[in-house]
Amino acid sequence: MANNATIFDRLVGLETEYAIRFHPTDPQASRPPKYLLFRALVLALRRQLLTVEAKHFKDGVFTATGGAVWFECERPSSDGGLVEGSTPECRGPRQVLAYQRAQDRLLSEAAQAAGVAGEFALLKNDRDALGNVYGAQENYEATLASGWRLAAWRAGLIMILPLVICTWLGFLFLIVSMLGYIGFASLLYFPLEALDRSKRLALFLFGRDVAEGRETGHQCPAWLAVILDKTTRVLTAPLALALLALTHLFAFRTTRQALTPFLISRAVLSGAGHVDADGKYQLSDKAPAMNCLVGFGGFLWDRPLFSFGHFFKTIFVEACFSPRDYFDLLQPRQRLQIALGDSNMADTAEFLRIGTTLLVLDCLEAGELPNIPRVKRPIRALHRLCADPSLTATLQLSGGQSATAIELQRFYWQACRRFLDRRPEAPAEAREVLRRWGDVLDRLEHEPQSLVGELDWVTKLFLLEQAGRDAGYTSRKKIDLRYHELSDAGYFMKLKNGEHTTVLIDDDDVERAMRTPPPDSPATTRGHYIREFGGGDETVTANWKYVFLGDGPRAKAIRVTDYGRPGVPPPKGKRKKRGKDAPSGEG
Amino acid sequence: MPSSMSNLPELELSANATPVVAPPDGLIAILNAIAGDSQQQPSLYLDETVVPYGGE
Numbered sequence: 001m002a003n004n005a006t007i008f009d010r011l012v013g014l015e016t017e018y019a020i021r022f023h024p025t026d027p028q029a030s031r032p033p034k035y036l037l038f039r040a041l042v043l044a045l046r047r048q049l050l051t052v053e054a055k056h057f058k059d060g061v062f063t064a065t066g067g068a069v070w071f072e073c074e075r076p077s078s079d080g081g082l083v084e085g086s087t088p089e090c091r092g093p094r095q096v097l098a099y100q101r102a103q104d105r106l107l108s109e110a111a112q113a114a115g116v117a118g119e120f121a122l123l124k125n126d127r128d129a130l131g132n133v134y135g136a137q138e139n140y141e142a143t144l145a146s147g148w149r150l151a152a153w154r155a156g157l158i159m160i161l162p163l164v165i166c167t168w169l170g171f172l173f174l175i176v177s178m179l180g181y182i183g184f185a186s187l188l189y190f191p192l193e194a195l196d197r198s199k200r201l202a203l204f205l206f207g208r209d210v211a212e213g214r215e216t217g218h219q220c221p222a223w224l225a226v227i228l229d230k231t232t233r234v235l236t237a238p239l240a241l242a243l244l245a246l247t248h249l250f251a252f253r254t255t256r257q258a259l260t261p262f263l264i265s266r267a268v269l270s271g272a273g274h275v276d277a278d279g280k281y282q283l284s285d286k287a288p289a290m291n292c293l294v295g296f297g298g299f300l301w302d303r304p305l306f307s308f309g310h311f312f313k314t315i316f317v318e319a320c321f322s323p324r325d326y327f328d329l330l331q332p333r334q335r336l337q338i339a340l341g342d343s344n345m346a347d348t349a350e351f352l353r354i355g356t357t358l359l360v361l362d363c364l365e366a367g368e369l370p371n372i373p374r375v376k377r378p379i380r381a382l383h384r385l386c387a388d389p390s391l392t393a394t395l396q397l398s399g400g401q402s403a404t405a406i407e408l409q410r411f412y413w414q415a416c417r418r419f420l421d422r423r424p425e426a427p428a429e430a431r432e433v434l435r436r437w438g439d440v441l442d443r444l445e446h447e448p449q450s451l452v453g454e455l456d457w458v459t460k461l462f463l464l465e466q467a468g469r470d471a472g473y474t475s476r477k478k479i480d481l482r483y484h485e486l487s488d489a490g491y492f493m494k495l496k497n498g499e500h501t502t503v504l505i506d507d508d509d510v511e512r513a514m515r516t517p518p519p520d521s522p523a524t525t526r527g528h529y530i531r532e533f534g535g536g537d538e539t540v541t542a543n544w545k546y547v548f549l550g551d552g553p554r555a556k557a558i559r560v561t562d563y564g565r566p567g568v569p570p571p572k573g574k575r576k577k578r579g580k581d582a583p584s585g586e587g
Numbered sequence: 588m589p590s591s592m593s594n595l596p597e598l599e600l601s602a603n604a605t606p607v608v609a610p611p612d613g614l615i616a617i618l619n620a621i622a623g624d625s626q627q628q629p630s631l632y633l634d635e636t637v638v639p640y641g642g643e
Contacts, residue, residue, distance in 0.1 A: 021636045073640075080639030129633035132640060467622035474629035479621065481636055489624070494617050 007362050007423065007430050008092040010141040011521060012354065014100055016343055017072055017082040017134040018107060019125060021485065024118040032116065033208075034081035035059075035217025038071040040114035041083060045069065045106060047113070049515070050534040055541040055548055057317050059217075060084075062542040064531045065516060066523025067103060072134075073217070074229075074298070081217065082134055083107060083122060088523030092429050093355035095518055098505050100350060102513035108486035124343045125484035126285035127274060129477055133289040133303065136343040138354065139310075142336040142361055144251050153250040154330045160242050167239045168320050174231060181224075182206075233299070236316060240300060243315065247308045248294050252336050256306055258364050260293065261375045261397075262357075262412050263305055263340050264382045265405035268391060268444060269437070270353035272342035273457035275480040279473050281464065283386045283457050285342045290382060297339055305378075307339040325545070340382075345484060345492040347504040348454035352440065355433035360412050362430075363419040373411065374398035389461060391444060406441055413437055453501035456492075459483075463491055525560040 020034050042061055045051060051061040051069075060070035066088030073081035085107055087099040104124060111120045126135030145153050185205040192201060203211040207225075208218035220228070271284035282288055295302030297309040311329065319326035338357070344350035363369045375381045376396040384393050385405045394402040403411075417434055420426050443450050451458040460483050468476045483491045495501050517527030522544075529547040533540045539555075541548045549556040 019636050019638050021632075023631075023635055082638055123636055128636055128638045130637055132638050134638055463618070463621060467618045468625055471622075471625060474633060475625045478625045478629035478632045482625070482632065491621050494621065495614075498613055498617050500614055500617070 007420075007426050008358055010358070010361070011089045011091060012096055012141070012358060013089050013139045014087045014096060014354075015084065015137040015139065016086075016100070016103070016124060017084045017136070018122040018486070019082060019128060019134070019484075021121045021123055022116070022118055026117065029117065033079055033216045033218070035071060035073070035215070037111075037114070037116060037120060038081065038083055038217075039215070040116050041107065041110045041120075042069065044110040044113040044115070048106060048110065050530055052530050052534045052540045052542050052547075055543050055546075057313075062526060062530060063106075064527050064534065065099070065102065065513065066518065066521070066527035066530075067099065068544075069107065071217070079218075083111075088517050088527070089521040090518050090523075091520065092427070093351050093358060093433060094429055094505065096354045097347060097351050098509045098513040099518065101347075101505055101510045104486055105510060106514055112487065119487075121485050121487040121489070123481060123484045123490075124345060124486055125481060126272060126342050127289065129481065131277065131289075133286060135286050136341050137297075137307065138338040138341055138357065140336045140338070140357065140361060141333055142252065142255055143365055144332055144334040144336075145253065146332060149250045149253060150332055153246065156246040156250065157326075157329055160239070160246065163239050163242055164315055164319070164326075167236055167316065170235045171232075171316075174228070174235065178228075236312075237300075239316065240296060240312060243312055244294070244296065244300070244308070247311060251308065251311070251334075252306065255336060255361070255364060256293065257374070258369055258372050259338075259357075259360065260305065260378050261373055261408050262360055263338065264375060264378055264385060264395075265408035266341070266353065266356065267382075267386055267457070268405045268409060269356065269440060269455065270342060270344055270349045271386065271455075271457040272344060272349075272484070273460035273480070275464070275473075275476050279476065280387065281389050281461060283389060287340060287342075287382055287386045290340055290379060293378060297337075303339070305338065305340040305382075307337045310335060310337055322545075342456070343484070344456055345496075346454055346456045346459060346501060348436065348440070348451075348502050349456050351504050352433070352437055355429075356412070356416075356437050359416045359419075359430060359433055359437075363416050366419065368419045368422075369412075369415050373401065373403065373408070375408075389457070391448075406444060409437075409441055413441065453495060456483075459492065459495070459501075522560040525558070529558060529560075 020037055022031055022037055024031060038059075042051070045061070045063070050064040054060040054062055054068060054070070058070045058072065060068055062068045068086040070084040070086070071081055072084040085103040087096065087103055090096045090099055107122055111122050114120050127133050144150065189198075189201060189205055192198060195201070199211055204221055207221040208216045267284040267287055271282075271287070274282040274285040274288070276282050276288065289303050290305060291303045293305050295304030295307060296312050297304060297307035299309060299312065314325050314329060341353055344353060360369070374397060376398065381395045385395065387393075391404060391406055394404050395408070396402055413434070417438075420430055420434055440451065440455070448458055449462070452462045453459055460480065463479055463483065464476055468479045471479075479491060482489070485491070486493065488494070488497060492501070496503070517523040526542060526547055529549070530540065530542065533549055538549060539551045545559060545561050547558045547560060549558070
């Protein structure tokens, strides 16, 4: 008998890292630091939309739509960096798609209007020509654990508290050491300031910001940045390992086991396609780089399917200033972050990536996902599937069975169909996801060419075969990369502008999502305060949990995750727990 | 599927597939433009889009 599970009611958000492409008008001119391009983009964005500065350890702004834009950089002195967009917290795949398209358009227009001396464009992809990986992450509100596992998770979090405090103290020592270094370097520098080489000395001692007297994003010298990076990793390694063990044992364990075969095979729907270093075609841009099931998303040199980096950041950084954030992690509803997934250009691919995952999660949490097949050696299986665009590769399952990616997807599709059949009250959007999902699986088997303009990996392969058939590796790689450029020169955008792609979201819906936040979400409150107070004289800042009105200790903090849903009584044991760590596109 | 895509070539899912049916005219123009552009300084494009150290 069907229980009263809700469908498409959980919060969901996307995080997308966009690569920066800059081509100077003057070929002799040097390229500006990526950070300066980011700041120029933010200034242009502010001309379109109210924004406030983020009160966060990353440099960024929150917008009146409730979303955010960040400068994502592992090591500022490397001159690297990405523009990262986070959608507001949404509900349902259509709403997510509308806000994702709105974000793509806002950022692309801001890059073009940034007023820099050259072509400035963004690429919505997941891997550069050197194999550096970045890209998309999905965040879903989900049940972390129940019963004894939840109790063990809570006990574990309490038990690691002394280690957390030791790590904070170690970090405080690092900050004090840095202040000591600045004092020492200043004493060394000022007597030598009159020398001819004082600028080089300043660059060595203090970094580019001080040496050039302007913000370049290089707040300390490159050598010191490397030392700080390594020291921080060593300092936090015991805490990271303890938390990793805790999450591996207890956090989303049932959900992870149920989702793994689904996510491994999901690339047939939402893979972005990729020409690898050997010139071979892969279904997915990001999947070949994955090396573990659970991790922190790069902190331990890991590339996981499920990332818990947000738990680590909450404990290591946010809870240091707001202890309540630590105890919020004890709640049973938390943010599940899926790092295995490509950035999509095609609407159908993006709609299915989110919609099918939401449907499977709803089916799973209702207890109606039966006999989930276990994939043997899942990371190896993922790589094997992605290296096979013919979709005939089979995976070994527990019990001696085997299945193709399409067969695995059909298992989940059938479970979700039964789940919806028992619920006539299910939203039409859920049935649309099921219909499109089944239709795409049928066409992948019988007429994959009909999916050009709908699935990214099929569309990119079509372009490579049609426009890059006799071309060398670099030209084919350019097709691979420029497919993702968001300007009109981008290859997918050329197809879209020529009406050769399927569009699922009306322009009106995208335009609305470029101005206003979604309803019934922490983003509604966040966007409201930004719109009301962001343009005034008072300083307004925000993070994912609060909006701060005013400066300093007298600032008023409004907790946006305590939003209410008028007219909707909270279901027992579920609704009242919402919002403790709401899944925006937060990193 | 957009109507313009209804006569797309048979897509063989291998790296060296050869189309059987010609795409519609509007699409041919776009494919030609992409083919031409992809030959223009491809190494420079690859270089301009590198992201040192990647992301999360």
